[in-house]
Each structure stands twice: as C-alpha cells, then as structure tokens.
Amino acid sequence: MANFEExxxxxxxxxxxxxxxxxxxxxxxxxxxxxxxxxxxxxKELEAAEGRIQVLVEQGRNAMRVVNLDVETSGEE
Structure with a gap:
C-alpha cells in the first residue's frame, strides 16, 4: 500500500x-x-496517526507519564 504522501x-x-x-x-x-x-x-491513515500521537506530561519529581493527545475533529466528513 502506498504511503500517505503518495x-x-x-x-x-x-x-x-x-x-x-x-x-x-x-x-x-x-x-x-x-x-x-x-x-x-x-x-484512515490520519486517524491512525492521531491515535499514535502522545504527549509527555510532567508528573512530580521529573517523573513522566505518557498520555494520548485528545484532538478535536471538525465533524466534517
């Protein structure tokens, strides 16, 4: 399958x-x-990429945890 850019x-x-x-x-x-x-x-490719985007959130003493980035969609289809 071709990549997104193709x-x-x-x-x-x-x-x-x-x-x-x-x-x-x-x-x-x-x-x-x-x-x-x-x-x-x-x-589909964009939705998959969105699901993989993660943000590192600082937690306490230099400890980090990974959370999923919640991206709003425009609702247009």
Missing part, C-alpha cells in the same frame, strides 16, 4: 483531472470512485 498526491491528481472537465462521464465516474477510495485511505 496517496495524497494521487488524490490531488484525480481532483485536477476531474476539475478540467475533459473526461467522458464513464471516465469521470471511474476517477471519482478512485478519488473516494484515496480520500478514505488518507483519512
């Missing part, structure tokens, strides 16, 4: 092709489907 570049390429409006309906639908798959893959 998937994002592929998604940007799909969007550019669709925005040009030079494709047949069938080609446009096929590219749109590919774009949705790429978008979902990117979203």
């Amino acid at each position: 998937q994002l570049m592929a998604l940007e390429s799909v969007v550019e092709k669709l925005e040009r409006g030079e494709l047949s309906l069938d080609e446009s639908v096929h590219l749109f489907e590919e774009g949705v798959k790429l978008s979902n893959a990117c979203k």
Whole structure:
C-alpha cells in the first residue's frame, strides 16, 4: 500500500483531472470512485496517526507519564 504522501498526491491528481472537465462521464465516474477510495485511505491513515500521537506530561519529581493527545475533529466528513 502506498504511503500517505503518495496517496495524497494521487488524490490531488484525480481532483485536477476531474476539475478540467475533459473526461467522458464513464471516465469521470471511474476517477471519482478512485478519488473516494484515496480520500478514505488518507483519512484512515490520519486517524491512525492521531491515535499514535502522545504527549509527555510532567508528573512530580521529573517523573513522566505518557498520555494520548485528545484532538478535536471538525465533524466534517
């Protein structure tokens, strides 16, 4: 599977092709489907990365503990 950056570049390429409006309906639908798959893959990758982000919190005498970073989402999908 491609990494996030490769998937994002592929998604940007799909969007550019669709925005040009030079494709047949069938080609446009096929590219749109590919774009949705790429978008979902990117979203999944971002969610996984968010889950791995951790913050070190100082606790007492130079002791540290690891806690998950709680990131709010915009709610847009």
